[in-house]
Amino acid sequence: MHATEDLAEADRLMRICNACRYCEGLCAVFPAMEKRRSFAQGDLNYLANLCHQCGACYFDCQYAPPHEFAVNVPKTLSKVRSGSYGLYAWPRALAPLFERNGLAIALVAAFSVAAFIFGFAAWTDAGVLFSAHHGEGAFYRIMPHAAMAWLFGAAFLYAVVALVMGFRAFWADIGAGGTRPQGLSVWQAIRDAGRLRYLDGGGVGCMNEDEQPTDMRRHYHHATFYGFLACFASTLTATFFHYAFGWEAPYSWYSLPVVLGTLGGIGLVVGPLGLMRAKKTRDKTMTDTSRFGMDVAFLAMLFAIGATGLLLLFLRATPLMGTLLAVHLGFVFGFFLTMPYGKFVHGLYRFGALVRYAMEERQGYPVPAPKRRAA
Amino acid sequence: MPEPSELFSRSWDVLVAGGGNAALCAAIEAAWSGASVLVVEAAPKFYRGGNTRHTRNLRCAHDEANEVLTGPYPEEELWEDLLRVTGGETDEELARFTIARSKELWDYMNAQGVRFQPSIGGTLSLGRTNAFFLGGGRAMLNALYRRAGRLGVKVVYDAPLTGLEIEDGVFRSATVAHGGRDYRVKAKAFVGAAGGFEANIEWLKEAWGPEAENFLIRGTAYNRGAVLRLLLDAGVKSIGDPRQCHAVAIDARAPKFDGGISTRLDCVVFGIVVNRDGERFYDEGEDFWPKRYAIWGRLVAAQPDQIAYAIIDSRSIDRFMPSIFPPIEAGSLEELAAKLQLDAARLRATIETFNGAVKPGSFDPAALDDCRTEGLSPEKTHWARTISEPPYYAYPLRPGITFTYLGVRVDRNARMIMEGSAPSPNMFAAGEIMAGNVLGKGYLAGIGMTIGAVFGRVAGREAGQHARN
Known part of the structure; x- marks a missing residue:
């Protein structure tokens, strides 16, 4: 009846959970489930992307393994979620990139970094590449600003188009096709995503190693996410400075782009390291270990961008600047290219699921709301 | 965590048999008062807590609404509800005591780290009378175990009680089976909080006849009533209809x-x-x-x-x-x-x-x-x-089958009453094993948890006090 074993298992679990409902206060997944009586593929993909993998329901569940019902919602929804990404990939021909994602991302990153190093070496005089530069426009003596802007602009534009197409496919699959996200629901989703409302186990914190709740994953995710945003904002302000005021990088330590970039870089180093550590210590029974590569590749990529960016900042006045610039730009370029084909999409689809959830909560869902059970 | 065999060889202030809501409230309260506490739970860790793992809420009287309970539920109203469902089969003194103390449970459970969820509308309209555990009974149990652990309470799983040494109504030691061996565990006070016998099909057949073979048991297979049997055989007075169960x-x-x-x-x-x-x-x-x-x-x-x-x-x-x-x-x-x-x-x-x-x-x-x-x-x-x-x-x-009514008679200090009506100085009971004192018949959603928590706390406090004197 279902296309994959993971979907069939998720269907079996949601049937049990919908007859129990003890977890309805933990997160958004269970109230969303209660609005349904049967679970088609799109419903399951919706619930799977709504799940933040906090783990509270696994440790709270009286039917978790070794119980014969073997209810393991975090692990099952994690599998369904990873399986859903390929369905939405644009163009479809690139969907297989999700299959061996760790390898794919690593190859793209390696080629991208190599291309920048070779490109710099080919187009720039070795004397320029390996000497120290100072003052305005120092970076652009190695790579002209226009070339940088066009190349990264094009890569970013491609990523945006591919992500938008992916989102449209997701939105249609979860049964929301034809409905437009509403302003208030989008605002609600921004607030829920912004503070990771559903990564707190309903208030006590999420479970990671064992039944002790901890909030560390949420903190590290905040560091990563806001670090990423700060880096993005740094790039935007720098671009604005360049075109609006004609101020050329490198900027001083206390300028807005550098302050944002430094804070963001620290976030991108600390956050992914912390998330990586949490991933290693996480209770494996509630983890989909088969998708480890995808998660690690994404974290490693973010870490590499943050770390090389900080190094570039500290060593920009030394002869190492040219090489570091190549490596940093190589990682950023590789990241742009792979955004639509890696773990990055989890944020997009989870946000979409949160918007959908806010809409359902606001207007109800066209099924009769059944009674709750006492005990 | 020390080895179980080492734990069994120590001499304890309080030994608690059972691992559910009542047992943990007793353990927490006794440890809080400074007593050393060992909990022996017959089930493995996953199945710990007996029927508590399948509960969802706690009924408590309160004079005003709070962030979860939607309106006042006066003591008198809870008493009338109890009277109605039991048809009068309740000990009024113990029932009123339970109800009065139920008012403390909201704050108490919150202080132990138990979380509640805001009431969601529903036709059962329990949002006013019952506080719902966030994540259900197992989540609530996990919180109590965490709290007990922080207070130094030691817990051994897979450790059913197989014998009790009682002299003239005074508890001396218990035999605990663990890992294929029997251990004699000494303690100054004993709390029996090990539930009913609903999973003991042989015992159910005594009351129901061979039909009981076809019954399904809603709780774990570990609710075998072993502690209840030992206590009744040792001369503790019984309460509740041995032929009744909630089905x-x-x-x-x-x-x-x-x-x-x-x-x-x-x-x-x-x-x-x-x-x-x-x-x-x-x-x-x-x-x-x-x-x-x-x-x-x-x-x-x-x-x-x-x-x-x-x-x-x-x-x-x-x-x-x-x-x-x-x-x-x-x-x-x-x-x-x-x-x-x-x-x-x-x-x-x-x-x-x-x-x-x-x-x-x-x-x-x-x-x-x-x-x-x-x-x-x-x-x-x-x-x-x-x-x-x-x-x-x-x-x-x-x-x-949800639970059984047969239990041990207690007084308001949770002391077990011996045949001949003298209370035991150092044996206490809490939870389903004594719920029949209050709920002799019928059922009221969440009342089992109320009785368990109220008497668990009393039993723990009294046992701790006895051990230190």
């Missing part, structure tokens, strides 16, 4: 043990229920389902082979809480009878007779409506609509 009708496809809440079925009022012979046997629409589900366990238990089938048609399939197992579906009554292995002609006759007796009315599941039959035995007095719109659906029903 509801649940999905017959549920596992033998530990199916919990999810195996309950709420479809009975929307259709008819027939037995193995295809005959109806009780008014399915007597009252709202939450007020009647507890009698259907008994009703099904009285049928041949202890099995029955709820049958509805397509108009009712979406009217109740989704079921854990899908309904048995058929396009015709004959096909349905074949799938249920019932006599097709008998089933058709029962349904046609029923359909013929249905009087016109306006169907309203939210009220005791005027849809009823006339001229049947038994009649269906509400929500009677013909079963005539295929597909037809059926759910098999069996009795599901």
Whole structure:
């Protein structure tokens, strides 16, 4: 009846959970489930992307393994979620990139970094590449600003188009096709995503190693996410400075782009390291270990961008600047290219699921709301 | 954590038998007062806590609404509710004591790290009277275990009590089986909080006869009543009807043990229920389902082979809480009878007779409506609509046993009362093992947790105090 074993298992679990409902206060997944009586593929993909993998329901569940019902919602929804990404990939021909994602991302990153190093070496005089530069426009003596802007602009534009197409496919699959996200629901989703409302186990914190709740994953995710945003904002302000005021990088330590970039870089180093550590210590029974590569590749990529960016900042006045610039730009370029084909999409689809959830909560869902059970 | 064998060799202030809400409240309270506490739980860690792992809420009196409870629930009202469901089979002193102390439980549980969830609207309207655990009973238990651990309470799992050494009503030691060995564990005070005997089929058969073989047990297989048996055999006074248990009708496809809440079925009022012979046997629409589900366990238990089938048609399939197992579906009554292995002609006759007796009315599941039959035995007095719109659906029903009423007699200090009416100086009881003192009959949602928490706290405090004096 279902296309994959993971979907069939998720269907079996949601049937049990919908007859129990003890977890309805933990997160958004269970109230969303209660609005349904049967679970088609799109419903399951919706619930799977709504799940933040906090783990509270696994440790709270009286039917978790070794119980014969073997209810393991975090692990099952994690599998369904990873399986859903390929369905939405644009163009479809690139969907297989999700299959061996760790390898794919690593190859793209390696080629991208190599291309920048070779490109710099080919187009720039070795004397320029390996000497120290100072003052305005120092970076652009190695790579002209226009070339940088066009190349990264094009890569970013491609990523945006591919992500938008992916989102449209997701939105249609979860049964929301034809409905437009509403302003208030989008605002609600921004607030829920912004503070990771559903990564707190309903208030006590999420479970990671064992039944002790901890909030560390949420903190590290905040560091990563806001670090990423700060880096993005740094790039935007720098671009604005360049075109609006004609101020050329490198900027001083206390300028807005550098302050944002430094804070963001620290976030991108600390956050992914912390998330990586949490991933290693996480209770494996509630983890989909088969998708480890995808998660690690994404974290490693973010870490590499943050770390090389900080190094570039500290060593920009030394002869190492040219090489570091190549490596940093190589990682950023590789990241742009792979955004639509890696773990990055989890944020997009989870946000979409949160918007959908806010809409359902606001207007109800066209099924009769059944009674709750006492005990 | 030290080895269990090392723990068993120490001399403890308080030994707690059991691992649920009452046992943990007792352990926490005793440890808080400075006593050294060992908890021995018969079940493995995952199944710890007996029936607590399947509970969902706690009933407590309160004078005003709070962030979760939607309105005041005065002591007197809780007392009247209790009086109504027990038909007076309650010890008024202990009941009123429980109710008075229930007012502290909201703050107490919060202080132990137990989380509650805001009430969501529902027709059971328990949002005012009962506080719902966030994540359910197992989440609540996890919080209590964390708290107990921080207070230095030691817990050994897979450690059933197999013997008690009691001299003149004074507890000396207990025999604990663990890892294939027996250990004699000494303690200055003993708290029995190990639940009832609902999972002990042999014991149930003593009360119910061989029919008990066909009962399903809603809680874990570890609720065997071993501690209760040892205490009664050692001369502790009993309370509660040994032949009674709380039984509801649940999905017959549920596992033998530990199916919990999810195996309950709420479809009975929307259709008819027939037995193995295809005959109806009780008014399915007597009252709202939450007020009647507890009698259907008994009703099904009285049928041949202890099995029955709820049958509805397509108009009712979406009217109740989704079921854990899908309904048995058929396009015709004959096909349905074949799938249920019932006599097709008998089933058709029962349904046609029923359909013929249905009087016109306006169907309203939210009220005791005027849809009823006339001229049947038994009649269906509400929500009677013909079963005539295929597909037809059926759910098999069996009795599901929740808990037993037999327990040990206690006083308001949770001290066990010995035969001859003297309270034991150092033996205390809490939870289902003594709930019969307060709830001699019937059921009130969440009251088991109330009794467990109130008497658990008292037992722990008294046991700790006794040990230190």
